[in-house]
Amino acid sequence: MLDVTEIRKDFPILHRQVNGQPLVYLDNAATSQTPRQVIDTIVDYYSRYNANIHRGVHTLSQEATDAYEQARIKIQKHFGAANTREIIMTSGTTEGINLVAQGFTGFLETGDEIWVSAMEHHSNIVPWQMLCERTGARLRVIPMNEEGVLVLEPFKEGLSDRTKLVFCNHVSNALGTVNPIEEIIQTAHSAGAAVLIDGAQAAPHMRADMQKLDVDFYTVSAHKLCGPTGAGALYGKEEWLKKLPPYQGGGEMISEVTFEKTTYAALPHKFEAGTPNICGGIAFGAALDYLNGIGMDQIAAYEAELLSYATESLLAIEGLKIYGQAARKTSVISFNLEGVHPYDVGTLLDKMGIAVRTGHHCAQPVMDFYKIPGTIRASFSFYNTREEVDRLAQGVEKARQMLS
Numbered sequence: 001m002l003d004v005t006e007i008r009k010d011f012p013i014l015h016r017q018v019n020g021q022p023l024v025y026l027d028n029a030a031t032s033q034t035p036r037q038v039i040d041t042i043v044d045y046y047s048r049y050n051a052n053i054h055r056g057v058h059t060l061s062q063e064a065t066d067a068y069e070q071a072r073i074k075i076q077k078h079f080g081a082a083n084t085r086e087i088i089m090t091s092g093t094t095e096g097i098n099l100v101a102q103g104f105t106g107f108l109e110t111g112d113e114i115w116v117s118a119m120e121h122h123s124n125i126v127p128w129q130m131l132c133e134r135t136g137a138r139l140r141v142i143p144m145n146e147e148g149v150l151v152l153e154p155f156k157e158g159l160s161d162r163t164k165l166v167f168c169n170h171v172s173n174a175l176g177t178v179n180p181i182e183e184i185i186q187t188a189h190s191a192g193a194a195v196l197i198d199g200a201q202a203a204p205h206m207r208a209d210m211q212k213l214d215v216d217f218y219t220v221s222a223h224k225l226c227g228p229t230g231a232g233a234l235y236g237k238e239e240w241l242k243k244l245p246p247y248q249g250g251g252e253m254i255s256e257v258t259f260e261k262t263t264y265a266a267l268p269h270k271f272e273a274g275t276p277n278i279c280g281g282i283a284f285g286a287a288l289d290y291l292n293g294i295g296m297d298q299i300a301a302y303e304a305e306l307l308s309y310a311t312e313s314l315l316a317i318e319g320l321k322i323y324g325q326a327a328r329k330t331s332v333i334s335f336n337l338e339g340v341h342p343y344d345v346g347t348l349l350d351k352m353g354i355a356v357r358t359g360h361h362c363a364q365p366v367m368d369f370y371k372i373p374g375t376i377r378a379s380f381s382f383y384n385t386r387e388e389v390d391r392l393a394q395g396v397e398k399a400r401q402m403l404s
Ligand SMILES: *Cc1c(COP(=O)(O)O)cnc(C)c1O
Pocket: 029, 030, 091, 092, 093, 094, 095, 121, 123, 124, 169, 171, 172, 173, 198, 200, 201, 221
């Protein structure tokens, strides 16, 4: 088991007060907090070797380049990619998705089909709608049921040689459902379609192995993995990345430029135009080191226990309804109190020092499915404690008494 008391010492922010109360941070699905080890990496970068990469012959530039490429290796190993050519450094999940959506423009034609799941984040819906507008392809939806679980039959029956792409999140940020991506990937491949999995919400809780999954593309954001904002990675199978055109033009992504013709750099640099978030990439690597130092399996086991304790505690509250009751869930609980607007509960909880998310969680189709304006979402990390769950449950009970 984890020594959470020790772990919490790594996170300076967890020791601050909010509205006169010790902070209870339960908005981890929106962004995670940053341990001292990652903060130190950032300070060290700007204190000792801030320089542009891949360009200078001078020492600082070489040190920065080494550290940045070292981070790429850490990402490659963590996600089980075959080599670093398959790891594109991005500003986050959203950019990774847009890179793929943009790249497929030339591969689709009118009548082709793209499937997305009913529980996607907006960042995983809008780029496909834009791709459909550009190409005349049609967007189809893998439906979900009342438990918050995807129903695969319509997808299996609807597949054809017109199916070109399938997109699904590994874990739903609104409900915490772990989706059956293994089955989705196999099914899509049997029809010859490529698959992109949005791993933003899965990566903090479990390790995904790119080669075992046989997935074509997988995206993550560092800031949900104890890293900084503005950094992330896109995994792409080498054969796909070779085929896709560059995403943006600029420095860093070229091999030779004349006014007549430009040849592109080799992978992965072909997709990395301009000066990247050097410090962010290096800090992303440090964050993976930190998580692996604790152990992803240990994190998963601890969070599973915290989830069941929190589920039980919240369900004991009168009129409380939990949305999303899949058998396989990460430590996310979306809920509402009968007759009370989620925003009002969130505001009262903040007065008690408890940070939760309220609203549609960038997943409006899920809210429409349940015919609700939004939910209160408490999302737990390995640095949260049972005492914090108790404070949440007491806070929600108090809010219920005040508001109903
Ligand atoms: C957070 C999140 C995103 C967007 O990530 P950014 O870091 O904002 O690019 C996409 N999909 C899911 C499931 C998420 O949780």
